[in-house]
Amino acid sequence: MATITQQEVAPLHQQLHVTIQKEDYLPAFEKALKEYSKKANIPGFRKGMVPAGLVKKMYGSSLFMDEVLKQVDQQVNTYLQEQKAEYIGQPIPVSMDLGQLDMNKPADYNFTFEMGLKPSVQLPDLGSASVKRYVVSVDDAMLNEEVERLRSRYGNMTEPAAVDNDENVLNITFTETDAAGTPITGGVTKDNSVLVRYFKDSFRPQLQGKKTGDSLQVAFDEAFEGQEAQWILQDLGIDSGTDRYFRLDITKVGFVEKRELNEEFFTQLFPNGDVKTEEDFRNKVRSELETQWATQSRNQLHHSLYHVLLDGANVEFPKEFLKRWLKTQGEKNEPKTDEQVEAEFPQFLNQLKWTLITDKIATEAGIDVQPEDLRAFAKQQLLGYMGMSALDEEAEWVSDYINRMMKDRKYVEDAWNQIQTQKIFDWVESQSRAQDTPISREDFIKMNEQHQHQHH
Template sequence: MATITQEKIGPLHEKLSVKLEKADYLPGFEKSLKEYSKKANIPGFRPGKVPAGLIKKMYGPSLFMDEVLRSIDKEVLGYLDTNKVNIFAQPLPLENDMSRLDANNPGDYDFHFEIGLKPDFKMLDLAKTDITGYNIDITDEMINEEVERLQNRYGNMTDKETVEADDNVVNVTFTETDAEGNEIENGIKKDNSLLVKYFAPAVRKELNGKKTGDSIQIQLGTAFEEKELDFIAQDLGLNKEEAATKDKTFKLEITKVGLLEKRALDEAFFTQLYPAGDVTTEEAFRTKVKDEIYNYWAAQSRNQIHDQLFHKLVDDTKIEFPEAFLKNWLTTQNNQPQEGGEPQPAKTPEQIEAEMPSFLNQLKWTLITEKIVTDNGIQVAPDEIRDFARQQLFQYMGGAMGMTDDQPWVNDYIGRMMKDRKYVEDAYNRLQSQKVFEWAETKIKPKATTISVEDFSKMVSEHQHHHH
């Protein structure tokens, strides 16, 4: 009978010693030798007639080692299972000397492993945590801007001879030049369509009266104000934070002049945007636009609450980890070749040390999630994954094609996705995580605070910088 003893190495870090007796593995070894001699294919012998001694000589050592390791594995897993030992990852072998395994001289063997124990911890009492719920202030100005954006987006363009006003649209080609106005070889060349009012006042003056085919010279930093420079620079593939960007000079050739006529706020326009036909007046239209803006920001606000919950749970839940074991485990892991890839170069102890904090944070979140899921019986059913796949498909297709489930290709597609193991795992994790947050939301009483869109966006983006 194999015997297993367990002793402490450090915090949540234990050593398992397995004493394997001859009787534990020998019958298995002899059986596998027999199996082998039945099917071994050795030139000069008929199958099944190979002398046992030859089989043992050729295959003995590797079959012997396999059988010993299999018995060890079985014993260790059985022990952990019987004693309800909850471990991270898997047991790691400690200095086990394989050279002493001798098929011709079977004996008792000692094997040693280290294990990292999963900690018990107390769940944070969410009812007592401070969470802020941001009510984002939807201003008339935001509604006006959105209405105007829609009017322009669906507006009609008419061609014009010359540039006459700030609301004219010019199609231009940006061609990068040197300071003297000579085209730079392999420089930036990009078409764009801009309202005249996007340019700085001095350039607007210069554009006035110009026709298709005319061109002007500009310097980026002086031709546009900050806000416009942002999106022009981005469009040209430049970084507006770099000083050199503002100094760049371009030739702008006008390829077309047009006048954008805003769509009138009439029933035809409302029905085009909302085909259900429930929007017939400007007032109803503005209400609808406001609802859409509101829903968008309400969703952002809810994500922000989830973010606060995540940080509270991770930062304020005390969990001890078997750090020494986890470092050893990471060290063995990172020398494994990735699935279907090249072996990764081994990480240095310094790299592993540096990655520990973020690794432990992820592990912490995994344990907290597991606990919430177990304690509250949170489940994700296969049907929910199918629904998730269906919604993703409909969103991707824009939902505008009158798609319904009775179209066979929809079900074929979903059936295919459900066979894709990676997709199902990802969907499962996303849905589970969503349910964990929904559960957490029922436990909190957020303090409501009204905030402007600018302040809210600034807060979110600063928070993200701070994290990545």
């Protein structure tokens, strides 16, 4: 019977000494030989009639090694389960002398593995953390700007010959380039519609007189700023980073005749709301703006709390083991170089630390994701796709969509992770004492832009 002993190399760094006796693997090897004899396809012999001695001579060494290593792997896994060992990364071999394996002289074989144990996590005191919940107030100027934006967005389009005012709409193909204007392989290429007034004041004179077919080479930071820059980046599918270059190809020049503020327009925008008058409409728009800014503020708070946890949690890692383990994670069974490991290790350690932190929070706070959470998540996504604020979940097409999503393994895994992460941050936020801090829209945007520059 196999024996396994455990020895400490360093804190949280262990070695497993494994001795496999021939009685552990020999019966399986002999069985494998017989099975292979039945299946072997060797010229000159009928299938199933190949002499066992020939099979052993031709394939025995390979089958012998497979059975020994299979038994080693099985014994190590059984041992770890019985010991209820909490380890990080799979055990990796330290001494794996395959030259000792000889099918003609079966014997007891010794192997050595090393593994890292899961460290304890000491969370910081969230209640004493200095974090702010920024409150962006929606003033009349912001409200008027949004009302005008909606009137333009849903207005009637005309096509003037050239750009002649800040309210012109440009259909543009954005092509990401380098500073010299050469398109970047794998860079962003996307069509978008942009109001001339979304460009920076200093840049707009370059657009006057431009016609369909004209092109401009721009540095993104020189062309856009503030909230408008964030809208453009979002439309282009870019998460962050404004230090980019683009070629702008104008495919159409338009002008929008703004919609009248009447009940037809109100009902189009809010079909499920009782919006009859301009006052109702403005109140509804203000409420939605407040919700949008509250969401952005909460995202910023959660980001701050992420750093409180990551920077403040006390976790000791078996770093030397982890570096050796990371080295084994190369592609195509090729180990990573020492330089690759050193370059990747800080980010790898942060990701591992965050995983341990969230595992601890989920366990201590009793956070779990239930089937009804997944269904609600799918429904909410469907609302977003449809641009609606409510759906009848009893409607057959809605339930069919949700049921189909629940059978998509990847979708369920991704949804599960997103829901658990949100629940974890909800709990973390409830434990903190964030201080409500008024801030202007401009300062909030500038603060986020500065943060993005610091992290890129």
